[in-house]
Amino acid sequence: MDLDLKGRSVIVTGASRGIGHAIATEFAREGARLTICARTAGPLEEAAARLTAETGAEVQAVACDVTDPASAELIVNAAVQSYGSIDALVNNAGGSTRSDDLDTRWLGTFDANVRSIVRIMLAAKPHLAQAVANGGGAVVNIASIYGRESGGGPEYNSMKSGQIAMSKAYALDWAREGIRVNTVAPGSIAFEGGGWGRRLVEQPEVMREFIEHNIPSGRFGRVDEIANVVVFLCSPRASWVLGASINVDGGQSRSNI
Numbered sequence: 001m002d003l004d005l006k007g008r009s010v011i012v013t014g015a016s017r018g019i020g021h022a023i024a025t026e027f028a029r030e031g032a033r034l035t036i037c038a039r040t041a042g043p044l045e046e047a048a049a050r051l052t053a054e055t056g057a058e059v060q061a062v063a064c065d066v067t068d069p070a071s072a073e074l075i076v077n078a079a080v081q082s083y084g085s086i087d088a089l090v091n092n093a094g095g096s097t098r099s100d101d102l103d104t105r106w107l108g109t110f111d112a113n114v115r116s117i118v119r120i121m122l123a124a125k126p127h128l129a130q131a132v133a134n135g136g137g138a139v140v141n142i143a144s145i146y147g148r149e150s151g152g153g154p155e156y157n158s159m160k161s162g163q164i165a166m167s168k169a170y171a172l173d174w175a176r177e178g179i180r181v182n183t184v185a186p187g188s189i190a191f192e193g194g195g196w197g198r199r200l201v202e203q204p205e206v207m208r209e210f211i212e213h214n215i216p217s218g219r220f221g222r223v224d225e226i227a228n229v230v231v232f233l234c235s236p237r238a239s240w241v242l243g244a245s246i247n248v249d250g251g252q253s254r255s256n257i
């Protein structure tokens with residue numbers, strides 16, 4: 001299937017490693033032009049250079065923290081200035097804020113998984129709307145199975161649920177303009193340097209038992225298995241998919257819906 005992504009301008013947040021990097025890689029292989037961000041400039045610039053070397057794609061790196069209110073305009077302006085448009089936006093940066101302080105934990109996790117994403121979506125919206133006529137105008141937010149059912153820490157569970165609800169609300173709001181907003185909900189995904197990847201090395205027996213009890217397919221998911229679904233959802237081939245939240249989890253989720 002030709003995904004019709006060649007030359008399209010795509011933003012991926014949190015793309016220096018892990019799931020975000022795999023998403024950027026699959027877009028690059030499809031010939032998209034990328035704007036990627038992460039907080040740490042060095043690994044981000046290395047990731048951008050590696051992507052270009054491997055695929056020949058145009059990739060620009062914008063080092064910023066998505067929880068900084070100024071970052072939304074920074075990322076969106078960079079994409080528009082370099083490529084003239086925004087066809088797709090993938091909000092991947094997220095996760096838990098760890099702290100002994102209750103407010104820091106809850107507000108930080110809200111900022112990372114909901115508020116920052118709303119800001120970037122709103123900044124990108126006029127450009128996404130302009131891209132609709134040409135088959136663009138897609139947003140995918142990376143949630144978790146623990147936004148669709150109970151699990152994970154209380155803050156993470158609440159904010160990933162909030163992210164899915166927020167995404168659905170904007171999906172319905174923006175549908176008339178042709179912008180498609182969806183969420184992808186990964187199960188446990190292991191990669192070198194990631195949380196599960198580290199635990200696989202440090203606690204192999206505990207991880208074997210975790211898989212035995214939690215993942216019917218008998219292994220952790222891979223980053224490319226998330227990326228393939230995200231890239232499809234951002235493509236014109238997914239034109240009738242909006243407001244959806246899609247588990248990509250090897251059967252790990254226990255939710256019926």
Ligand SMILES: NC(=O)c1ccc[n+]([C@@H]2O[C@H](COP(=O)([O-])OP(=O)(O)OC[C@H]3O[C@@H](n4cnc5c(N)ncnc54)[C@H](OP(=O)(O)O)[C@@H]3O)[C@@H](O)[C@H]2O)c1
Nearest residue numbers: 014016017018019038039040065066093094095144188189
């Ligand atoms: N891995 C899993 O099993 C799993 C399961 C379900 C859902 N998810 C979700 O999938 C997404 C990616 O997870 P991952 O495991 O690949 O994460 P990760 O290893 O923590 O990587 C996150 C990426 O985002 C960047 N980043 C983190 N916070 C950022 C911020 N505030 N502003 C800009 N960039 C930021 C990181 O670079 P810097 O540190 O340099 O900023 C890195 O490039 C998250 O939303 C996570 O909640 C992951």
